[in-house]
Amino acid sequence: MDIPNLATPPIVTKPNNPTFSTSILITIIVVSIVTGFWLSRLFPQTTSTISTTDGKNQAALSTDSISSSAELTVGKVYGNTEKTFKDSATGVLEKGSINGEGTHILNREGGVTQRASLTSSAVDLDLFVGKKVEIKGETNASTKTSWLLDVGSIKIIQ
8 A cells, every 4th residue: 555645735736827817908908099099080079169258257169169250259258268378469360380380370560570370279270360369378489480379368359
C-alpha cells in the first residue's frame, strides 16, 4: 500500500484568464469611442443659443429660431450679457478674415488700418453681417493681424 506524502499540499489551479477580460474591456472602449465619433459626424448638434437683453428682460434665442438677420432688433444686446468685457469696438461687420485670422472683420472708422479680426464662441456673427454694431469681448494674441477679438456680446446700432 502506498502512503501519500502529506507534507506538500496538492497544487490546485483556478481557471483565471486576466488577458481575456482585459481584451474584452479594451474592445468595448474602442468600439464606444469609434461609434461616438461617427455618430457625432452623422448627427451634428446644430443648435446653439445666444442670449439677448433689452435692459430689463433677458431671454435665450436659438440661432435656429432666427431665420434671417431681418428678425434682429436694433438696440438689443445679443450674446453673453452676464459677463463684463473689457474691450469694445464699433463698426460694420463683414464676413472674411485678415491674413487668415478670425471668421469676420469689423470695419471701424479710420480705414483699413483700424479693422479688427473677430471670432466668437458665444454669438453667431453671420447674423450680423452688413450691420453697424457695437461689440464687446476679449483681445487675443495674434501675429497675423493687429487686433484679434473674441466677441462675447454684440449690440446692433443701425
